[in-house]
Amino acid sequence: MFQSRLFLLALAMALIAIQQDATAQQGNNNTAANNRLIYERCMMEDTIVNSDLWADEPKIMSAGFGFSEIVGCADTINQQTVLQCQGAWQTDVVCTVCKDGKSPNRNGKCAPGNEPPNPPPTRVLTSAGAANALDVVWGSTFSRQGGLPICFSWPVIMSTAATGVDFEFTKATVQSDGTIAYSKIYAKGRTSYPNFEKNEKHCVVVAGDWGARLPSTIPGASWPVNLTIINDTTPLMLVGPNGPVSAVGLSINSSTSNPYDAGKGPYLLAAKVSKMNVEGEGGNAFQEQICDTCMPNDGVSLYGKTRARYRLRMYYSGGFTPNGVRALKPTQYSRFFRVYARHRNGNLVALPRANVVYRIPEPISIIGMADLGRKQEEYDNCYDEDRDNYIDIILTGSRKAMARLHSIKMPTKRYKGMDYKPLFNPGGPGSTPFPNITYTQPSPPNSIRIQNALVDPKVVSYASSRQCPPLG
Numbered sequence: 001m002f003q004s005r006l007f008l009l010a011l012a013m014a015l016i017a018i019q020q021d022a023t024a025q026q027g028n029n030n031t032a033a034n035n036r037l038i039y040e041r042c043m044m045e046d047t048i049v050n051s052d053l054w055a056d057e058p059k060i061m062s063a064g065f066g067f068s069e070i071v072g073c074a075d076t077i078n079q080q081t082v083l084q085c086q087g088a089w090q091t092d093v094v095c096t097v098c099k100d101g102k103s104p105n106r107n108g109k110c111a112p113g114n115e116p117p118n119p120p121p122t123r124v125l126t127s128a129g130a131a132n133a134l135d136v137v138w139g140s141t142f143s144r145q146g147g148l149p150i151c152f153s154w155p156v157i158m159s160t161a162a163t164g165v166d167f168e169f170t171k172a173t174v175q176s177d178g179t180i181a182y183s184k185i186y187a188k189g190r191t192s193y194p195n196f197e198k199n200e201k202h203c204v205v206v207a208g209d210w211g212a213r214l215p216s217t218i219p220g221a222s223w224p225v226n227l228t229i230i231n232d233t234t235p236l237m238l239v240g241p242n243g244p245v246s247a248v249g250l251s252i253n254s255s256t257s258n259p260y261d262a263g264k265g266p267y268l269l270a271a272k273v274s275k276m277n278v279e280g281e282g283g284n285a286f287q288e289q290i291c292d293t294c295m296p297n298d299g300v301s302l303y304g305k306t307r308a309r310y311r312l313r314m315y316y317s318g319g320f321t322p323n324g325v326r327a328l329k330p331t332q333y334s335r336f337f338r339v340y341a342r343h344r345n346g347n348l349v350a351l352p353r354a355n356v357v358y359r360i361p362e363p364i365s366i367i368g369m370a371d372l373g374r375k376q377e378e379y380d381n382c383y384d385e386d387r388d389n390y391i392d393i394i395l396t397g398s399r400k401a402m403a404r405l406h407s408i409k410m411p412t413k414r415y416k417g418m419d420y421k422p423l424f425n426p427g428g429p430g431s432t433p434f435p436n437i438t439y440t441q442p443s444p445p446n447s448i449r450i451q452n453a454l455v456d457p458k459v460v461s462y463a464s465s466r467q468c469p470p471l472g
Contacts, residue, residue: 038136042286043191044158046464048239049198049280053458054270054315054451055153058238060250061202061269062317063227064257067427067440068146071138071189071207073128085144086213086437087128088325088430093120093381101376117382124382127325127426137290138189138207145188146210147426149195149318150227151203151269151389152247154238158192159466161204164232166190171211172255173222185209185224194319194388196287199280199459202315203389213438216258225255239462259318259427265443266318266425273312273405274453276300276394280461284468293384299370299394302330307367310402312339312393312450319387322421324428324439329379330368333393335421338411339366339450341404348406352418362398364405370394387426403454409447 054061074081082089095117097103098110110116134141139162150167160166171185187206195203211223228251229236236247258264281298282288288295299308314337320328328336331354339351343360351358354366370392373385395402412422422442429439451458 032135035135036139038286039139040159040162041466042284042468043137043193043196044139044162045192045284045287045468046157046159046462046466047198048155048157048201048460048462050277050457050459050461051155051199051201051239051280052272052313052315053154053241053460054202054272057153058240058245058247058250059153060227060229060252061151061153062254062257063148063150063224063252064254064264064317065210065223065259066147066149066318066425067259068211068213069144070128070427071145071147072131072134072143074143075131077122077126077128077130082126082128083434085128086434087126088428088433088439090125090325090430091432093124093431095120095382096380097376097378097382101374103377120382121384123384124327125325126430127321134189137193138191140189142188142207145207147205147207148210148224149203149205149389151315151317152238153202154240154245155201155460155462156204157237157239157244157462157464158201158204159464160234160237161190164234166229166232166236167204167206168228168230169210169224170226171222172225174216174219176219178219182225193287193290194386195390196283197281197388198283200388200390211258213260215261221258221260223258225253227252227254239460241460244462259425259440260438262441263444265441266316266320266423267443267446268314268316268408268410268448270315270451271312271408271448272451272453272458273310273395273402274457276308276311277457285470286468291384291386294373294386297371297373297386299392302370302375303367303394307396308370308394309397310395311370312395312405312408313371314391314393314408316389316391318425319389320391320423320443321387321426321428322423323430324424324426325430326381327383327385327387328369328372328391328423329383330370330372330375331379333366333369334418336410336423337393338409338415338420339393340406340409341401342406343404350416352416357397360401360404362401362404364395364397364401367394367396399454403452405450405452407447407449410443410445412443412445
């Protein structure tokens with residue numbers, strides 16, 4: 001996950017900049033102290049620009065157990081080490097698109113130096129993350145932990161999540177006699193990744209021993225059933241319409257969120273249509289190098305300003321992937337999602353396919369998806385994307401038609417003559433799962449109403465002096 005040469009270069013450059021700052025401020029040049037400053041100043045940078053308010057009040061929208069053991073899997077990620085941490089490894093991936101995102105020419109050739117990677121990059125073979133550089137991404141070191149995204153209705157001031165305790169979970173464990181014992185557990189690491197873009201930052205992902213790979217009816221099963229935000233010396237803060245507010249005291253019951261139970265995969269939390277706006281897209285230079293093949297990934301970068309007129313942003317509980325490893329592609333709207341609009345005559349009208357003009361009666365067309373990875377001429381199974389908690393559906397057409405958007409559905413199976421598929425979080429099986437390993441379950445059929453933010457975009461910004469130093 002964090003093995004790219006560009007990321008290591010960014011880490012070295014950030015280390016130089018932070019060393020200079022640390023030397024001037026503290027007279028301390030040791031690596032651990034510097035890495036901590038990189039984490040606090042770069043990974044958990046506070047700047048928020050044009051980030052959505054998903055509800056009128058601050059609340060935790062989801063905090064379900066994500067997956068087990070694959071965060072900090074091993075120093076070296078390969079098929080054998082991924083098997084040992086019970087992750088997924090895809091053995092059937094072949095790269096066919098040139099490294100620069102272009103299609104091979106009619107003779108099957110790419111420009112010199114841009115031949116398709118062979119072997120494929122590790123990041124498209126597995127979702128298991130390496131154990132190196134954990135302290136600059138997660139704020140601590142550990143091995144073989146699970147991941148759990150905590151998603152709020154308002155964006156998080158990330159520095160307040162970087163220190164202290166903040167997140168108190170109640171964990172249930174099924175005993176041999178069928179009774180349930182409860183215990184308190186806390187995160188071993190927390191990060192803004194992969195939700196680090198300045199117009200995102202609603203989710204803090206925490207690492208820990210969240211539970212066992214068992215359905216909740218089986219003795220030995222364990223999973224978090226409740227989260228409460230507790231007070232500490234740096235209380236967790238969110239940004240609302242009137243500025244920062246404390247998140248202390250917020251809680252959520254997640255007793256039915258064991259991802260190893262059937263039907264408990266990731267699901268939609270909210271959706272909002274607004275005018276296309278790229279303000280706040282991207283993170284700082286250090287953050288972007290973690291996914292150096294993912295940026296820029298906004299609607300304008302993929303489709304152009306003329307076509308990308310409106311954005312329907314989806315917000316969901318956990319990473320959406322077709323199988324736990326493989327990236328979602330900008331062209332795959334019709335495989336997973338189905339948008340509905342309210343026709344002027346009162347009927348609900350489906351918009352099941354991209355690049356078709358629907359009239360309700362005003363014209364509206366879905367161009368494709370964005371906030372995934374970079375634009376390419378075509379998308380193969382080596383395509384990489386950010387795997388965060390947001391996907392944008394990019395639209396064009398009449399503003400009146402946009403105001404008629406009603407809901408978005410994930411059918412997950414054959415529906416109305418179309419073959420829809422479910423989605424998995426990063427704990428899913430991949431395309432070639434190992435035998436005798438339990439992977440997370442796919443998403444259930446679910447839907448959500450679309451919020452109209454065409455007039456009032458319902459966004460907030462937050463200026464901070466805590467910024468990552470330039471990496472140059």
